[in-house]
Amino acid sequence: MRLLELFRLLRFGVVGLLAAVLHYWVVIGLVELLRIQPLQANFGGFAVAFWVSYFGHRYWTFANPDNTGVTASFIRFLAIAVSGFSLNELLFYLFLRYLDLSYYVALGIVVLIVAVMTYVLSRWWAFRLQSISHG
Template sequence: MKLLEFKRILRFTAVGLSAAAIHYVSVVILVETLSTAPLLANIAGFLISFWMSYFGHRFWTFGDHASINNNSFLRFLATASLGFAMNELLFYLMLTYTSIPYTIALAIAVVTVAISTYFLSRLWAFRSQRTLHS
């Protein structure tokens, strides 16, 4: 593995863990303090953490890429939305068909989706301009 790719994975992990923590804490606060339904709180948690994730990945994780273009945001939005749809589906299935507490189900859903989100971000959302046009 090249050093640059290793650094990118570490940065992705740091940004992803930060965004996941914001997402997770937001959900727990909404559920525990406002009695928001967990699935609805999950949507709010995603929306809250989305911006931290986008700017962290855009300027730090993939900032060394020639990926600074107008389409990066739209591709990241599509990537994040797909990841969130998978997260919400998995969360729903665990809440509906298991007795797992929502806090554990949410953690499982967030971690499960993180790997696919990295590859979608790396290979498509923040793909370099050179690669896109070749």
């Protein structure tokens, strides 16, 4: 693995960890303080995490010095995020319903699974430099 790619992976991890922690705590706050059901609270967590992820990845993890292709990368990242959230919500539901896990544990597992998918798609599709330089 090249050094640049290693640093990119580390930056992705920092942004992803921040977004995941915020997602997790927003869900817990909505459930515990406002008594919203976990599956519904998950939407609030996603909304906060989306913006942290987008701006963190756009301007730090996958920074493009030309700052071109912003609209295209936003649309691709939004598609990844919505797909990731759909998978997140499906797995969260299945874990809660069929594995009888606490929502704390289920959400933690699901967030990790979706993070891997998000990195791969973000790196090679949403923020790929080839499309940004033409975008």
